[in-house]
Amino acid sequence: MTAVTVPDTPTPTPERRRTRRPVRGIGLNVIAVVLGLGIWTLLSRSGIQGLSGPVEVAVRGAELIADGTLPADILASLRRVFTGFALGTALAVPVGFLMGWYGTARGLIEPYVQFFRTIPPLAIIPLAILLMGIGETPKVFVIFLAAFLSSVVATFQGVMDVDKTLINAARVLGASDRVIFLKVVVPASTPFIIVGMRIGLGAAWGTLVAAELIAAQEGLGYRMQQAQLYYDLPTIFVGLISIGVLGLAMDRLLLLAERRLTGWQERR
Amino acid sequence: MNSKKISFQGVSKSFALKDTEFAALSDVSLDIADREFVTVVGPSGCGKSTLMGMAAGLVEPGTGQILIDGRPVAGPGPDRGVIFQQYALFPWLTVRKNVEFGLKLSPISPEERRERAQRAIELVGLTDFADALPKTLSGGMKQRCAIARAYAVNPEVLLMDEPFGALDALTRVQLQDQLLRTWSQERRTVMFITHDVDEAVYLANRVVVMAARPGRIYKVIDVDLPYPRTEEIRLSPEFGRIRNEVWHSVYHQAPAAPVA
Ligand SMILES: Nc1ncnc2c1ncn2[C@@H]1O[C@H](COP(=O)(O)OP(=O)(O)OP(=O)(O)O)[C@@H](O)[C@H]1O
Ligand SMILES: [Mg+2]
Numbered sequence: 110m111t112a113v114t115v116p117d118t119p120t121p122t123p124e125r126r127r128t129r130r131p132v133r134g135i136g137l138n139v140i141a142v143v144l145g146l147g148i149w150t151l152l153s154r155s156g157i158q159g160l161s162g163p164v165e166v167a168v169r170g171a172e173l174i175a176d177g178t179l180p181a182d183i184l185a186s187l188r189r190v191f192t193g194f195a196l197g198t199a200l201a202v203p204v205g206f207l208m209g210w211y212g213t214a215r216g217l218i219e220p221y222v223q224f225f226r227t228i229p230p231l232a233i234i235p236l237a238i239l240l241m242g243i244g245e246t247p248k249v250f251v252i253f254l255a256a257f258l259s260s261v262v263a264t265f266q267g268v269m270d271v272d273k274t275l276i277n278a279a280r281v282l283g284a285s286d287r288v289i290f291l292k293v294v295v296p297a298s299t300p301f302i303i304v305g306m307r308i309g310l311g312a313a314w315g316t317l318v319a320a321e322l323i324a325a326q327e328g329l330g331y332r333m334q335q336a337q338l339y340y341d342l343p344t345i346f347v348g349l350i351s352i353g354v355l356g357l358a359m360d361r362l363l364l365l366a367e368r369r370l371t372g373w374q375e376r377r
Numbered sequence: 378m379n380s381k382k383i384s385f386q387g388v389s390k391s392f393a394l395k396d397t398e399f400a401a402l403s404d405v406s407l408d409i410a411d412r413e414f415v416t417v418v419g420p421s422g423c424g425k426s427t428l429m430g431m432a433a434g435l436v437e438p439g440t441g442q443i444l445i446d447g448r449p450v451a452g453p454g455p456d457r458g459v460i461f462q463q464y465a466l467f468p469w470l471t472v473r474k475n476v477e478f479g480l481k482l483s484p485i486s487p488e489e490r491r492e493r494a495q496r497a498i499e500l501v502g503l504t505d506f507a508d509a510l511p512k513t514l515s516g517g518m519k520q521r522c523a524i525a526r527a528y529a530v531n532p533e534v535l536l537m538d539e540p541f542g543a544l545d546a547l548t549r550v551q552l553q554d555q556l557l558r559t560w561s562q563e564r565r566t567v568m569f570i571t572h573d574v575d576e577a578v579y580l581a582n583r584v585v586v587m588a589a590r591p592g593r594i595y596k597v598i599d600v601d602l603p604y605p606r607t608e609e610i611r612l613s614p615e616f617g618r619i620r621n622e623v624w625h626s627v628y629h630q631a632p633a634a635p636v637a
Contacts, residue, residue, distance in 0.1 A: 277435050278465035282479030282530060283455035296469045373469040375512040
C-alpha cells in the first residue's frame with residue numbers, strides 16, 4: 110500500500126540549508142574533538158619524551174586562570190592582535206580600492222605590496238626593534254603589516270574583478286563614477302574584502318608569537334617563550350590552545366558577518 | 378533630420394590584436410527613425426554588440442560618428458535604456474531595488490519612484506517576486522527584471538542585445554508579444570539584436586542584416602506587415618517570404634563585401 114503525501118507548495122524562503130547542517134555537523138565535530146583528546150592521551154601515556162596529557166594541561170590552565178596570568182596574557186595578546194588587525198584592514202580597504210580603481214595608484218603601490226609580501230613578518234622584527242624600540246609599537250606594527258599586506262591584495266583583486274557589465278548597467282542608467290563606486294563596486298567586492306579580512310586575521314595571529322619575542326612583559330607568545338626556558342610543556346599547551354580558540358572565535362565572527370553581508374551570492 | 382532618432386554615420390571600429398588590427402566594423406551607416414523598431418541579425422562576431430555599444434555610449438567609435446536626435450553621443454545616459462545579453466542584474470539587490478536603481482538617480486519623489494517601479498514590475502509580471510533576490514529567479518524572470526529596470530526610467534530609445542537569447546521558446550514568444558504591446562503603447566525607438574531570424578522578422582519594421590570580416594551592413598530588409606503582429610501573421614505567406622529573404626541573406630552571404 111502506498112500512501113501518497115502531497116508536498117506543500119514550496120515557499121520561497123531559503124531557510125532549508127541552515128536547519129540541517131548544525132545537527133549532524135556539530136555531532137561530528139564533537140566526535141572529532143573527543144577522538145583527538147583520546148589520541149593525545151594515548152600519545153602522552155605511551156611515553157613520548159615529556160609530552161603532557163590533557164588533564165595535566167587542564168590543571169595548568171586552571172592554575173593560570175586562578176592566578177590571573179592567563180587572563181592578563183590573553184588581554185595583552187588580544188589587544189595587540191586586534192589593534193594591528195584593525196589598523197591593517199582599515200588601511201587595506203581604502204588602499205585596495207584605490208589600487209583597483211585607479212591604474213596610476215596600482216602602478217605606484219603594487220610593486221611595494223608585492224615586494225613586502227614576500228618578506229616574512231618575522232624578518233621585519235630586527236628592523237622594527239631598531240627603529241621603534243622595544244615597546245608596544247614594533248609588535249603592533251609587525252601584526253599590522255601582516256594583516257595589511259594579506260588583505261590589501263584581496264580587496265584590490267575584488268575591485269579588479271567586479272563584473273564589467275554591472276558597471277556598464279549602472280552607467281547606462283545614468284550613474285556617475287561616484288555612484289558606481291559606492292553602489293556597485295563596494296557591494297560587489299564585499300565578499301573579497303571579507304575573505305581578505307579573514308586571511309589578514311590569520312596572518313595577524315600567525316605573527317603574534319613572533320611579535321611577542323620582542324621583549325614583552327606579558328602575552329600568550331611571551332608566556333610560551335618563558336615556558337620553553339623552564340621546560341614547562343603544560344603552559345605551552347595552554348598558550349597554544351588559547352591562541353587557537355581565540356583565532357577560531359574571531360574567524361567565526363567574520364564568517365557570520367560574511368553570511369549576513371554576502372548572502373546574495375549565487376553559491377556553486 | 379527631425380525623424381532620425383539614431384544615426385550611425387560612416388562608423389568604423391578596429392581593435393588592436395597582438396600584431397595586427399582587427400576591423401570589427403567598417404564604414405557602417407544606418408538611420409533609425411523615431412519610434413521605429415529595427416532588428417539586427419548577422420553571424421557571430423560581425424560587430425552587432427559593438428555597434429549597439431556605440432549607440433549606448435559605452436564604446437567609442439574609431440571613425441565616424443553616432444547621432445542621437447542629431448547630437449553626437451557623449452557617453453551613456455538614461456535617455457537610452459540598454460538590456461544586456463547577460464542580464465546584468467545587481468545580485469545584492471532585490472527585484473524592486475534593481476528596478477529602482479535608475480529611478481534613484483533621477484530627481485523624482487520617493488512616492489513617484491515607488492509607483493513607477495511598481496508599474497514596471499507589474500508590466501513584466503514579477504509582482505510576486507518583487508522582494509526576491511536575483512539568485513532565486515529563473516533565467517526568464519531575470520531577463521524580465523532587466524527589462525523592467527530599463528523601462529522604469531522611461532527611455533526614448535531601447536537598445537536590446539539578444540535579450541531573449543537564453544530563454545525557452547514559450548517564454549520567448551511571451552516576452553516578444555509583451556515587448557510589442559508596450560512598444561505600440563509607448564512608442565519608443567527600439568534597436569534589437571538577435572540570432573533568431575523568426576524573431577527578427579516578427580518584431581521589426583526593418584531588419585538589418587550584417588556581414589562579418591569586416592563587420593558591415595549587408596542588407597536592410599523592410600518588413601511590410603501590419604501591427605499588432607499575431608499568430609496569423611507569423612503563419613502568413615508574406616511572413617514566410619520575408620523570413621526566407623532574411624535567412625538567405627544571413628546564411629548565404631556572398632563572401633566578398635558588396636561595396637557600399
Ligand atoms: N574589447 C575588444 N577587444 C578586442 N576585440 C574585440 C573587443 N570587442 C569586440 N571585439 C571583436 O570585435 C568583433 C565583434 O564583436 P561583437 O561583440 O560586436 O560581435 P557580435 O556581432 O555581437 O557577436 P555575437 O553575435 O557573438 O554576440 C569580434 O570579433 C570580437 O572579437
Ligand atoms: Mg554580441
